[in-house]
Amino acid sequence: MKYSIKTKVSIAILAITGLLFSGQSMAQLDEFPRTPDGKPDFSGIWQAMTNAHYNIEPSAARYGPQPAEMGALSAFPATLGIVEGGRIPYTEAALRQRDANRDNALDLDPLAKCYMPGVPRANYLPFPFQIVQSQDVILIAYEFAESNRILYVDQPEIVSQVDAWMGHSNAHWEGDTLVVRVTGQMPDTWFDRSGNHHSWEMVVEERWTPRGPNHVDYSATITDPNTYTRPWTISLPLYRHVREDMQLLEFKCAEFAEEYLFGEYRKPGTEIGNPGQVIDVRDRD
Secondary structure, three states: OOOOHHHHHHHHHHHHHHHHHHHHHHHHHHHOOEOOOOOEOOOEEEEEOOOOOOOOOOEOOEOOOOHHHHHHHHOEOOEOOOEOOOOOOEOHHHHHHHHHHHHOHHHHOHHHHOOOOOOOHHHOOOOOEEEEEOOOEEEEEEOEOOOEEEEEEOOOOOOOOOOEOOOEEEEEEEOOEEEEEEEOEOOOOOOOOOOOOOOOOOEEEEEEEEEEOOEEEEEEEEEOOOOEOOOEEEEEEEEEOOOOOOOOOOEOOHHHHHHHHHHHHOOOOOOOOOHHHOOOHHHOO
């Protein structure tokens, strides 16, 4: 087959461009920190840059609860979504439950009660989280509600007899990708503020793949035959903070949920919270 000079030049440009991008990608991967045994070192403070906390499916902006009292503060922003393919493949019954959850999200969202967010929601909340990595275990500490979980790396799989809010995480390496299987999560956690939910049978397979010095491609495949017609996947980038004084701050949200949960039992005449303990962190030495 004969090609014109113009076609040959175009093919050459595409080939060179591909090599350049491939070389750049490999160079960035080489810059990703490594542990002494050569594995990618995820240690550091990470955060997602997405509105998926509001809705993991693509959605337009909409009214939130109590718009007359809260105005724009309660509104839900538009979201691009992180569900591959756009929509969650609910069964008919599960879709009706999702709609009921959404209509009553202010009362039903577990985060309103300061319950731990579960996996994968904890990874794309608008709060940072910190990873501390060793060869056998990886600790992930989340700022919200002081949630945390331990990933057991290349160890016999633990099958817990009791479900937990953050589940049970067993991990292994596939090349430079950390693969985590999360089982045994409480069925009460949601994926977002829009009522997307699961059952006790959910299994999550996370994949953490380095793409740059401070950039990871994160994905999670969800399997739950009680709730969905097939497995489905979310994917999003995560970024490591580079600010030198970055740290997790304390957000024990339980005390902020006490009035919501137990306000009816408050002794008449007592104040909510501790008004005399408002502290400006700038006043600290």
